[in-house]
Amino acid sequence: MQSSADEKRTKEHARPGRPRALVLVNAKSRLGADVADSAGDLLGSRGLDVRVEDCNQSGGLSSLIRRFADRVDLVIVGGGDGTMNAAAAGLIETRLPLGILPLGTGNDLARTLGLPLTLEAAADVIAAGHQAEIDVGEVNGLPFFNVASIGLSAELAVSLTGDLKRRWGRFGYAIAAMRVLTHAKPFRATIRSADGSARVVTLQVAVGNGRFYGGGNVIRSDARIDDANLDLYSLEMTRAWKLALMARSFRIGEHGAWREVRQVRAEEFDVITRRPKPVNADGEIITRTPARFRVLPKAVRVFVPKPEPSAP
Structure with a gap:
């Protein structure tokens, strides 16, 4: 369920013609709890139509991505490498582009991609809109x-x-x-x-x-x-x-x-x-x-x- 605060943010940032972003922040990641409530405002101020969904349990990330796939244009995930891993299956299936807010301990995927590790700079990369296609590894499916x-x-x-x-x-x-x-x-x-x-x-x-x-x-x-x-x-x-x-x-x-x-x-x-x-x-x-x-x-x-x- 989306909280009343998130519903308010979604309405505030919803404007015709703006890219629709599903925002999933893992509040249990190392820095996630500090930014879970502000991520919507941060991204909305950069021209995105933001929909924030609660994902305190990373195991449900791919299910959320599948659920909202026909209502959004991109997915933004905030968390560490384990959180990104939990979103991988949903991203592969839906082909929605991924924006990363590096909020974990190692943030190795962000480093591999050359992403800035500060929240504001990472949000700027997403807003700029440049995309690349990357490989995914698979073990036992x-x-x-x-x-x-x-x-x-x-x-x-x-x-x-x-x-x-x-x-x-x-x-x-x-x-x-x-x-x-x-x-x-x-x-x-x-x-x-x-x-x-x-x-x-x-x-x-x-x-x-x-x-x-x-x-x-x-x-x-x-x-x-x-x-x-x-x-x-x-x-x-x-x-x-x-x-x-x-x-x-x-x-x-x-x-x-x-x-x-x-x-x-x-x-x-x-x-x-x-x-x-x-x-x-x-x-x-x-x-x-x-x-x-x-x-x-x-x-x-x-x-x-x-x-x-x-x-x-």
């Missing part, structure tokens, strides 16, 4: 924007509680990672792609669709979210402490240079483990192994900054 992983990151997703993120922000990742690394154990997996099959002993298998993940790490130095490929890496080492030596490599996407890291680029992957293991996608546990990954090229339209004109 479920979409993800940034990365899906098995092993350390899945354990990290469980340890990185909402309270930890709200209190420490991006430093919460480091705190949770220290907890996970203390008890990390390698596991056996089979990785299959067009390049062949490999049996590995690994601490983590990660499959990236975008560029950034995990609060600013880079999946691969030349990774793009519009190249119709996925990028896999596998951490094939027995001692988790060595990851500390590789920290800078992860930040710039050059961890593939280490001999303990397997790196593969392909359109599809299968990852099989002896026992089912959880799969973390965009910070949320969404499925378990065996896991089939594939890329959905140009599956979502999104508002991005207009590219700077190239020099003559």
Whole structure:
């Protein structure tokens, strides 16, 4: 149900000929509670006909998008990467363009797209109207924007509680990672792609669709979210402490240079483990192994900054 305050904002900003925007702000995201009540006014003042809908539970985002698909021209989602993930299925199905208000902890999708991380500047990008088509990853039929992983990151997703993120922000990742690394154990997996099959002993298998993940790490130095490929890496080492030596490599996407890291680029992957293991996608546990990954090229339209004109 739409609140009386939201109904008032919708009427105030409804004018003929203005783009109709469905606005969904996750009040439970790190900064969402602070802007949930003001997002309608912020966007309405930039020429949009705003309809604000309550979405305190991110699980209902795609349903809301489907419900209002024939009444709006675009969808604006405020939240973190988990919130964007929850909206992905509805966006793919309806083909409505996505405007992003980055209100989470890592905001990795926003970073991949080159979006400003301040609310006002992000709203300006949406109002400017420039769009791009981006790929979406899929694991066992479920979409993800940034990365899906098995092993350390899945354990990290469980340890990185909402309270930890709200209190420490991006430093919460480091705190949770220290907890996970203390008890990390390698596991056996089979990785299959067009390049062949490999049996590995690994601490983590990660499959990236975008560029950034995990609060600013880079999946691969030349990774793009519009190249119709996925990028896999596998951490094939027995001692988790060595990851500390590789920290800078992860930040710039050059961890593939280490001999303990397997790196593969392909359109599809299968990852099989002896026992089912959880799969973390965009910070949320969404499925378990065996896991089939594939890329959905140009599956979502999104508002991005207009590219700077190239020099003559």
